[in-house]
Amino acid sequence: MTKKTKYAIEVEKLTKSYGDLLAVDDISFTVSKGEVFALLGPNGAGKTTTVEIIDTIRAPSSGKVTLLGMDVTKNKHDIVHRIGVLPQGFSSFDRVTVRETLQYYSRLYSHRNTDIDNLIELVNLKDKAKEQYKNLSGGLRQRLGIAIALVNDPEVVFLDEPTTGLDPLARHEVWEVLQGLKKKGKTVLLTTHYMEEAELLADRVAIISKGKIIALDSPAELIEKNTDFQVLTLHSVDENVLEIIRKMGFEPVPDNNREIKTRVKFADDVQKILSAVKDAGALYIGLDVHKPNLEEVFLKLTGETLHDGHVVKKRFK
Numbered sequence: 001m002t003k004k005t006k007y008a009i010e011v012e013k014l015t016k017s018y019g020d021l022l023a024v025d026d027i028s029f030t031v032s033k034g035e036v037f038a039l040l041g042p043n044g045a046g047k048t049t050t051v052e053i054i055d056t057i058r059a060p061s062s063g064k065v066t067l068l069g070m071d072v073t074k075n076k077h078d079i080v081h082r083i084g085v086l087p088q089g090f091s092s093f094d095r096v097t098v099r100e101t102l103q104y105y106s107r108l109y110s111h112r113n114t115d116i117d118n119l120i121e122l123v124n125l126k127d128k129a130k131e132q133y134k135n136l137s138g139g140l141r142q143r144l145g146i147a148i149a150l151v152n153d154p155e156v157v158f159l160d161e162p163t164t165g166l167d168p169l170a171r172h173e174v175w176e177v178l179q180g181l182k183k184k185g186k187t188v189l190l191t192t193h194y195m196e197e198a199e200l201l202a203d204r205v206a207i208i209s210k211g212k213i214i215a216l217d218s219p220a221e222l223i224e225k226n227t228d229f230q231v232l233t234l235h236s237v238d239e240n241v242l243e244i245i246r247k248m249g250f251e252p253v254p255d256n257n258r259e260i261k262t263r264v265k266f267a268d269d270v271q272k273i274l275s276a277v278k279d280a281g282a283l284y285i286g287l288d289v290h291k292p293n294l295e296e297v298f299l300k301l302t303g304e305t306l307h308d309g310h311v312v313k314k315r316f317k
Contacts, residue, residue: 005069008033008156008187009054014063016049023049025211026063033155036181036188038202040195040294042304046211047191048088048160054189055085055158068155081109084149088160088191090142094134098125098144101133102151109152123147123177139170143177156187163197175200195294205294209302219294226300227292229263232270234277235286244280245273253305263296264289 009031016024024046031037039047052058054065056076065072067079092101099116106114120129123143128136136144142162149157162178163171171194178201181188192198198205199219206216215222234241236258245252245262250273252262264270270289277284299305 005066006032007066008035008068009037009189010064010066011050011054012064012066014050014053014065015061016046016053016058017061022211024053024060027208027211027213029206029213029216031187031189033187034185035203036178036190036201038198038205039189039191039208040193040198040205040298041208042193045208047208050208051158051160051189051191055083056080081152082155084152084154084157086142086145086149086157086159086162088164090145090148092133092141092144092148095132097130097132098136099129101144102147105148106151114151114153119147119150122150122180124173137170139166139173142166142170142174146174146177146181150181154186156189157181159188159190161191161193163192163194171197195298199294207298207301209304214301215297222294222297223292226297229265229296230289230291231296232262232264232273233288233290234260234262234284235288237284238282240280240282241277241284244276244282248273248276253299 007030011027011029014024014027015022027046027050029037039050041047049058053060054067054072056067056072056079059073068082070079072079093104096104098120102114102116102119106116120126123146125140125143125147128140133141133144146159146162149159159178163174166174175197178188178190182201190198190201202219204216204218205222206213207222208214215226217225237260242252242254242260245260250262250264250269252260254260262273264273274287295305
């Protein structure tokens with residue numbers, strides 16, 4: 001039975017367990033029709049499990065999920081024809097061209113009148129239409145995967161880590177495609193561990209950690225509510241700078257690129273730090289001061305930072 005609702009997705013107290021492992025822990029959220037909604041968190045946070053329950057691949061341990069007004073545990077047959085899915089680690093047939101691939105998946109969905117040319121143009125693959133899948137770069141393969149998810153003109157599109165493993169240029173090219181979906185008014189549920197990706201694409205973001213949603217709002221509101229500071233970054237510093245800043249009562253965070261990030265609340269804090277570094281004879285070759293972004297919000301809320309989806313540091317909250 002389909003109920004009328006303004007939401008494309010409604011998740012109520014969803015839980016999923018695998019033996020003693022609690023992968024999804026009593027989470028609730030809604031996704032409005034036409035919204036781009038991101039689940040943001042590290043690998044193993046429960047993002048993919050949540051998506052696979054919503055798109056009917058897995059059954060929940062408890063809780064209720066409604067998709068397009070239908071219970072996902074009772075209406076799988078009716079749901080699958082109205083959604084599109086790009087799974088994590090998507091792959092296709094090596095010796096089949098881009099055009100042939102889309103024609104194949106169109107037939108699977110019984111959409112023989114799918115506008116293949118329009119799909120190819122939407123994902124910017126016009127010049128690669130006759131190229132075999134095996135010859136496509138990672139970014140081009142992901143763009144093809146997005147096109148496949150759209151062959152049945154779905155009402156809701158699920159994109160699970162669509163840019164993982166791509167180089168920065170390819171990632172930005174995929175973002176352009178996803179922004180095109182947003183302009184078309186598609187409802188999109190996106191999972192990602194890239195802060196910039198969530199901040200750029202999503203209308204709202206749910207930060208998920210260890211199976212729980214710990215914050216949910218628009219990127220701008222998450223930043224506004226959770227930060228009252230700016231971030232000073234010193235580039236190519238020598239080893240003494242970290243200790244100098246720490247002794248001043250600040251909490252510097254180093255990274256692998258010989259940079260140090262420090263939260264500052266007051267405008268004259270920047271000058272105090274720079275003066276102390278200079279007086280100590282320590283060196284740095286550049287600096288910038290910027291407003292916080294989702295990366296700083298994630299760090300504050302979880303005490304963790306991410307690299308390629310993995311927790312690599314635990315710092316101050």
